[in-house]
Amino acid sequence: MRSRSALPSAALAAALVLLSAGCSSTRQGSPEVLSGTAVPDSTSSDASSFVGGTGLATRIAVGKRQTAPDLRGKDLQGKGIGLSSYRGKVVVMNIWGSWCDPCRAEAKGLEQVYRATEAQGVRFVGINTRDPVIANARAFESTYKITYPSLYDPEGKLVLKLPPGTVNPQAIPSTLIIDRQGRIAVRILRPVGESELGSLVRSVAAEK
Numbered sequence: 001m002r003s004r005s006a007l008p009s010a011a012l013a014a015a016l017v018l019l020s021a022g023c024s025s026t027r028q029g030s031p032e033v034l035s036g037t038a039v040p041d042s043t044s045s046d047a048s049s050f051v052g053g054t055g056l057a058t059r060i061a062v063g064k065r066q067t068a069p070d071l072r073g074k075d076l077q078g079k080g081i082g083l084s085s086y087r088g089k090v091v092v093m094n095i096w097g098s099w100c101d102p103c104r105a106e107a108k109g110l111e112q113v114y115r116a117t118e119a120q121g122v123r124f125v126g127i128n129t130r131d132p133v134i135a136n137a138r139a140f141e142s143t144y145k146i147t148y149p150s151l152y153d154p155e156g157k158l159v160l161k162l163p164p165g166t167v168n169p170q171a172i173p174s175t176l177i178i179d180r181q182g183r184i185a186v187r188i189l190r191p192v193g194e195s196e197l198g199s200l201v202r203s204v205a206a207e208k
Helices: 006-019 101-120 134-143 194-205
Strands: 038-042 057-060 072-074 080-082 090-096 122-129 150-153 174-178 184-188
Touching: 057 194, 072 150, 090 101, 090 194, 101 122, 101 134, 101 194, 134 150, 174 194, 184 194
Parallel strands: 038 057, 090 122, 122 150
Antiparallel strands: 057 184, 072 080, 090 174, 174 184
């Protein structure tokens, strides 16, 4: 029979597993979902109502893709930037915060994929969210040598302009891949590695 003293240790171990998946304050889905297995093209009738925060990487079928809003604002250097200026390009949009450990873990990989795919017409733009002190976000970019721009969104208002169900605003980091027609083609609702992101980006860039 299990002793009572073993129960707190087991509960603590389970909590640490959940926290390691990302900087989310709320998580949805089973432990299998949180493992982050990539999912093939969505074909079911409810694919467009996918709710964020499950830890999935989901490739969305062309006929079910939603148009990304023309998010506009200023980057971390105060320069104006708008998503519509990238129309005709594949766009990788990463939602991040300098306070987020998994964001730090994936930062170098994102920059590497950006450099490797730029010649294929791929552009990267970040959304820095919930960073009330812009100096912290700038320090993050400097530390990880990020060369692509990020919209500064300290209150999370830009994230909330995304179509409902696209991302969970509490699940940071999240990454979207937008096709050349300005539609959301891939949702990655967890930290993403360089190899996986590169493969997904290249598959969207190869679409006709």
